[in-house]
Amino acid sequence: MSTVVIIRGKNIFSLGNEVDEKILAHMYTLGFTTLTGQSKLEDCFHSFLQAKDKIGIKINTIGGKNISTRPQVALSLAHSLSENHRGEIIVWDRTNRELREAGYKLNWNRGGIKIFGTDTQGIGYSRNLVSHLNIGSLFSSIQADRISSSISLAILKDHGLAGVTAGMKNYFGSVHNPNKYHDTNCDPFVAEVFDTNPIKKKHRLTILDGLIIQYHRGPSFHSRWADKQGMLIFSFDPVAADSIGWQIIEKLRAKKGLPSLREESREPRYLKTAEKMGLGSADLKTITIKEVEL
């Protein structure tokens, strides 16, 4: 059985549109302790990270300020990791422009938590062309060379082609040619990109930012189809995390009277493909959900 932990921070938006950072930090603590069964954060992290790991936190900032992994969400995780873990931490995505537009302050050369894009001078893409099944890509040198462990800290949202974009599809931002992988509802490409060595060997954890969920007309932001859900979703199983994310989107769609993704012929079929490839569980019967409300 795979486990997915959902932490709901009921009052996380009590300050309006700003995230209450104390509640957010509490959500993280609760998420990690519930997921790992450990009581101390340090022990939680040591259960899936090595002491000298260089950790990459892959975020998704393509949607701009309104519908990207929020800076508070990424930095809260990064600080929590740095306080309880010795290794270097890099918060990263494709481009510095997208990071800035999503509200991140870049830091590639000072101490502390690094925040930068693959297009930073001297970073770029690895020269090794990775050829695997239907994939032929160059990987960001951050993912391929600079880190030893990876956390996919993705925004959970509807996607016009993939159906749902979440933790696995977030890694499209680690390859140089994601535009080539959107045919046929991104299937089998999402699963196959994840199955490449630079991702599969390093991925340790999926966390989905579901504080505000775009449940229709994604991946762009449309306020009328975005809902404050105030949740973070945690799982060591990348397929299970995304499958539960999909169900959450379906519930929101049903509640708002929208057809299901299946009815719109864009269900995220890549999840079944990923399951068949042995990457995790898409079958809801094999997933245990632990839900905690703050």
Add this chain to the structure above:
Amino acid sequence: MKTAGAAGTMTCSGLAAMLTEMHAFSQESNLSKIEARFYEKHPDREIECTLCPRLCKLGDKERGYCGVRENIGGTYYTLVYGKVCSSHIDPIEKKPLFHFLPSSNALSIATAGCNVNCKFCQNWEISQVRPEQIRHVDFPPEAVVLTAEKNNCPVIAYTYSEPVVFYEYMFDTSQMARNKNIKNAVITGGHINPEPLVELTKVVDAIKVDLKAFSQEFYSKYVRGELKPVLEAIKIIAKSDVWLEIVYLVIPTLNDKPSDIRKLSRWLLQEVGPDVPVHFSRFHPMYLMKNLPPTPISTLVEAYQIAKEVGLRYVYIGNVPGHKFENTYCPNCQNLIIERIQYRIGKIEMLEGKCKFCDNPIPGVWA
């Protein structure tokens, strides 16, 4: 002996040749933002690109399959207008165009991007990347035309990657070139919709179509595109005033069946006619297809013979320097009328577009 002008690298305006370094260059801010042609606006800032058969439907901030056209706030833009990543002066024979101003030099330009993803692409370092991932220079249409003039290039070739994805730039440059009596040649996979293609045929002089195979299965598996629109494109070009040549890259075990070659040849004979030059080119392992050997020359010769048997008059084999089937023979008297040694011209035995030996007219653009 008449020789083609030496192929050379452009040096004018600091243009560098074939810059394929894959490090990041942070050139994002230097991309163009010229509104694209051929798209429809939809509600909620969504658009549908109608340039090529993919018909990409894109939300705000998304790019098409080509990676060089982006929806920004509900308006679709080309990001590569005048952003040249590769520029050479090539002999026209290198395109290959064999019946189009032989031995002339073509100022050849490309931007990043392609609307298919061939597993055997020779230029994937520029065709399969986004423009900000590769070094490029500003080379606006007027500068291209001026450079062609200064370097005695009677032809500008849009080539190397896939010119369909830089349509607006190619179109405007072609129009300007025409005004200076410079001809335009397009080297394409032919994955383009009829309307933009018809428009294009009004401003260009020659199109070489890379027909990758004659089966949809091959196109799905190895090209990630559609065969039918390519065949439609060939028919449209054939009906226009634009000179057309076809290249078929013969890949061992994948598209080299004699029955496929025969079907292809019959289709060309029926739809385009016997005079369209057809080049059967030799495959070399590269990009994502390194597991196959180079095409045996005997396979190319067999393809040549099949096409001739079917009734095509001007059949060539390519990427086999010095082979006799790189030459043009008069279909009437069988004499050698254009001798080629790789990209150089040995001799031309023609006068005013006719065979010097028997006066048979040879189709093509000769002056």
